[in-house]
Amino acid sequence: MAAANSRRVPRAERERQMLDAAVAVFARRGYRAASMDEIAEAAGVSKPLVYLYLNSKDELFSACIRREAAALTAAVRDAVEEGATPERQLWSGLLGFFEHAAVHPDGWTLLYSQARTVGEPFAAEVAVLRAEIVAFVAALIAAACGSRDVEAYAHALVGAAESLAGWAAAAPAPAPTGKELAASLMTFAWSGLSRALPAPDPEAAGGSSAAEG
Amino acid sequence: MAAANSRRVPRAERERQMLDAAVAVFARRGYRAASMDEIAEAAGVSKPLVYLYLNSKDELFSACIRREAAALTAAVRDAVEEGATPERQLWSGLLGFFEHAAVHPDGWTLLYSQARTVGEPFAAEVAVLRAEIVAFVAALIAAACGSRDVEAYAHALVGAAESLAGWAAAAPAPAPTGKELAASLMTFAWSGLSRALPAPDPEAAGGSSAAEG
Amino acid sequence: MAAANSRRVPRAERERQMLDAAVAVFARRGYRAASMDEIAEAAGVSKPLVYLYLNSKDELFSACIRREAAALTAAVRDAVEEGATPERQLWSGLLGFFEHAAVHPDGWTLLYSQARTVGEPFAAEVAVLRAEIVAFVAALIAAACGSRDVEAYAHALVGAAESLAGWAAAAPAPAPTGKELAASLMTFAWSGLSRALPAPDPEAAGGSSAAEG
């Protein structure tokens, strides 16, 4: 009824379809409110098949988290320009993050909103992911500014990025692009952290919003 | 059995007990996973009494949100030094926010983590609260910098504040104080927004005057 | 639908009704094939009430076993004439056993047929009960005959009693009475064990079938 799937699909593809459906439903409803019935229908299969392949609601949710976390970290890792200045690395990482969040809003919501509020053991999985990101950002900040209080700054920056991603996802039609968001956040934060910076060159910083928009 | 409550408590007091219990349970478990049984037991009353006073799980949750939102906005409003400079207003508001969040972790979790992830109609109530805060911050930013992109900056700042509050709540024993958090955030953000600031050391940016006490 | 129970029954009585129904259903269907739906209907209550009072199918089954085991051991213990000769004690115990089994066929079936074939942990509970009975019988045999191989004889005697009880339960209309069964078994076994017995006096032995029938 949901999707006009062809019968007799190989297992790997079915699993992907199920995970797609599950991510969407979990993101929209949350872990508890999502029903396996709804997920199965969204995937276009019967409930027992979901259990045959993914064992339980817990394991299904966990598989969703792991898949989306892997996709997000891969997107950011691939976006970061290795070898560039810390500032430029941060810029490119933010850009990768915002663009991934824009393209995969369900995955983003799953990680950011849902998985963190569900109790253990899921929250722990996401906490690890977030801690890695914070540590990465903290390292960049330390490399660039040698600032004290690096951890607080990193948490603030990550929180700001998350907030902007959520804002953009909920924004009406012409939502801010990833580039605009990254530029805003760099302007907002970076020049504050490295207050010595003379006149933040748009190109060096990754592009100010004025130059890019 | 849960709490050795005396029988025959006046209604207002009983309602407060119930809301206290409900906020704690909702914060810890989330809306769906919280059961009316657990809430009633935590409040030390029978379930029918909870229904007699608060009508339904939905209304109970809504009442929790409203009470905690009112408490949070009151705390911030009371903390803001009216008539001061925008910078100083922001500093004092952040301080009020962090201190309230530290003292009322369940209320903070309820608003920040749980109410936002539950579907409508609750998310809307919290979204309104957040929008008000963002608008207030945006106005301060505009007054101080005349910056374009004010809305993005406001979202970033609010997200940073939320992230720091969550970090502090989860931090081990000597958690950062509200003052430290506010100072970090002001340093991180404010001096970035008004790049012209001469010597943005934490004290100068965070509140140099009598407000420190 | 099942029983025209009056509403609002005190808990203790409701629990008894539920256990009665559960013993009957478990005895007839076995643990796995019995459904909580059928038990609830047989008890004349809704399923949630069964769970409210008895927690789970496992615990319900366990409660049935314990209740029926206690009833059976009490019936046998009360029937045994303490201080009498071993032979007479065995006779009176068998009589108590057969009469209890005849009056409580569901309880008997539950213990003898169903609980033993279900896996752990239930089988262990019944195994303990049976071991106690075998030990009691073995002691009587030893006291009376000083026989070697007492344990094997006790197992044989208990098995014979169980078989006779099952036969009587399944027999058509004029089923053998407890007295007849006990007399048959005493004739069958006792005089074999104490082959020295000269001419088993019906009264001393508890009554031969000819004398009693």
Added chain:
Amino acid sequence: MAAANSRRVPRAERERQMLDAAVAVFARRGYRAASMDEIAEAAGVSKPLVYLYLNSKDELFSACIRREAAALTAAVRDAVEEGATPERQLWSGLLGFFEHAAVHPDGWTLLYSQARTVGEPFAAEVAVLRAEIVAFVAALIAAACGSRDVEAYAHALVGAAESLAGWAAAAPAPAPTGKELAASLMTFAWSGLSRALPAPDPEAAGGSSAAEG
């Protein structure tokens, strides 16, 4: 995966494998708790093949009962020394029974414990088997003693034999041998039934002649 079975096995062999697996699983778990999945895996084949050959769980269980019942009756029939005295016939039949039960514990459990507790129609099949055995024993008793109450005695004797077989199956390491069990039971019962026997020592009662080997 379960058993490294070679592909393309002839049907008769495959059916035997399946029945072996099914008897083991049914004996261990009971009819309801045994799953076709577990049976198929234990047999080292896929589930559809089990259905192709044996049609349904009911028919599979029925086939198991019939095979094990036939094996048991064949074992007893082959063991009985035709033409010998009733006493000797009973002795040899018991010996055959105990030895078969010891060698085929799963088959024995299936017939004695599981098939009888499952509802119709299986219980009827086993009831027929048991009735035949009881009738055979009753005839021997009648032939030997001319006793009244022959049916009760036969039920008692069969029950005693079953109990001893179960005891031996559950006994620790040096379990009683079939010969020991048969001797105990003959001593216990036979000399009781025919109280006249002069010196019913186990050897005399159990089989004094060449049958001992």
Added chain:
DNA sequence: TATGAATGAGGCTTCATTCAT
């Protein structure tokens, strides 16, 4: 001969909610 893919039906359990006192 043999199997990977798939499902309708049903069972255990929990929960928000109400009734009668």
Added chain:
DNA sequence: AATGAATGAAGCCTCATTCAT
């Protein structure tokens, strides 16, 4: 003001069974 007794509805999960190859 307060509660013990009770239930309709819904969710997670498993199982016997079949289809298409």
